[in-house]
Amino acid sequence: MLAGSAMALLCAAGHALAGRGMFYRPIRSTMANDLHAGVFTGMWHLITINFTLSGIALFSWARTDERMQRPGSSLRNLPATPQPTSSYRCDLAARGSSSNGRDRYSGRRRRFVGAMKSTGRLDQGCIKEIHKHAFYSFDLDEQPSLLSFNWTEKSAGMTDDDYKQALREYARLIVQLRARRALIDLRKFRYRLGDAEGLGSWWANEIVPLYNRAGLEKFAFVLPEDEQPPPDETPAEPGEGQKFLTKQFGTKQGAISWLTAGS
Numbered sequence: 001m002l003a004g005s006a007m008a009l010l011c012a013a014g015h016a017l018a019g020r021g022m023f024y025r026p027i028r029s030t031m032a033n034d035l036h037a038g039v040f041t042g043m044w045h046l047i048t049i050n051f052t053l054s055g056i057a058l059f060s061w062a063r064t065d066e067r068m069q070r071p072g073s074s075l076r077n078l079p080a081t082p083q084p085t086s087s088y089r090c091d092l093a094a095r096g097s098s099s100n101g102r103d104r105y106s107g108r109r110r111r112f113v114g115a116m117k118s119t120g121r122l123d124q125g126c127i128k129e130i131h132k133h134a135f136y137s138f139d140l141d142e143q144p145s146l147l148s149f150n151w152t153e154k155s156a157g158m159t160d161d162d163y164k165q166a167l168r169e170y171a172r173l174i175v176q177l178r179a180r181r182a183l184i185d186l187r188k189f190r191y192r193l194g195d196a197e198g199l200g201s202w203w204a205n206e207i208v209p210l211y212n213r214a215g216l217e218k219f220a221f222v223l224p225e226d227e228q229p230p231p232d233e234t235p236a237e238p239g240e241g242q243k244f245l246t247k248q249f250g251t252k253q254g255a256i257s258w259l260t261a262g263s
Contacts, residue, residue, distance in 0.1 A: 002062045008055035016048045130173070136166050138173060144260040145180040147173060156190035160199065163191060167203065171210040178214055181259040182244075185222045185252055208241055216244040220255035223248055 024044055031037040131138040135155045139148040149170050158166075174182060193199055211219070218236070223229050229250035236247040236258070249255040 002059065005055045005058035005062060008051050008058060012048055012051035012055060015051060131169070133166070135162060138170065140177065140179075145178075146256070146259055147177060147179040147182055149182070149184040151184075151186060151189040153188045153190050155188070158191040160194050163193070163199065164202065167207050171207045174216060175210050175214040180215065180217045182211070182216055182219045183222065183252075183255055183259060184220075186224050187222055187252075189224065204239075204241060208239075212241075212243045218259050219244050219246045220259050221246075221248045222252045222255050223250060225250075 028037060028040060031040060127139055127141045129137060130140050135152055135158055137150045137152070139150065140146070141148070147170070149166075170182075170184075173179070219242075229248050232254075234247070236245040238244060239246055247255075247258060249258070
């Protein structure tokens, strides 16, 4: 960006100084009509202004990006928010195949992006990664209104504060998107909670009310491989203070099947 800024400013200087003698004055002297001459002069100055503003804007963006990359920068540490242009994963075959299948998918994507920008709610479309962190990522499947929380093995390096921040971020998105189904995948969760009982109370007091306010209906946990899930026939029940059903599973597919049943 700095190179682009320098080039734009160089063009502005050349256009205003060297170009005035080489092009502007010779062309202007041939115009007998005052109106034509005035229009030409205005266009000439607009081009110079455009080059100048482009150079300043590119320089400002470059400096902002540089500050964001500095360790400890307040801009670098801003909380991430969902970006509508994140990666999509679609099964076009499941949506029907025809010669205009690609056009239908493009239309769905545009409608989903528009809905996210205007209302922050869910529309029908494709699975979308809306937030990625070293310790976790969030995936949105908008058709069944399912927001998935996927822990990574790097979570072994977390602190209790990191754990709380991750759950707050997830709850904030549940509320913002009005998601009806939630899934937390614990298969790669490696952090050992320092105060499990205290964090459990904190979760019940701070996070659960957010889920209730969002209108969450179903909540599924995919347990680590070394933990035995309850039998499939175990009924899903809301926990204390919860307005949503909760159930544990041994596989992600089993959890998704239960979450999306009847959707």
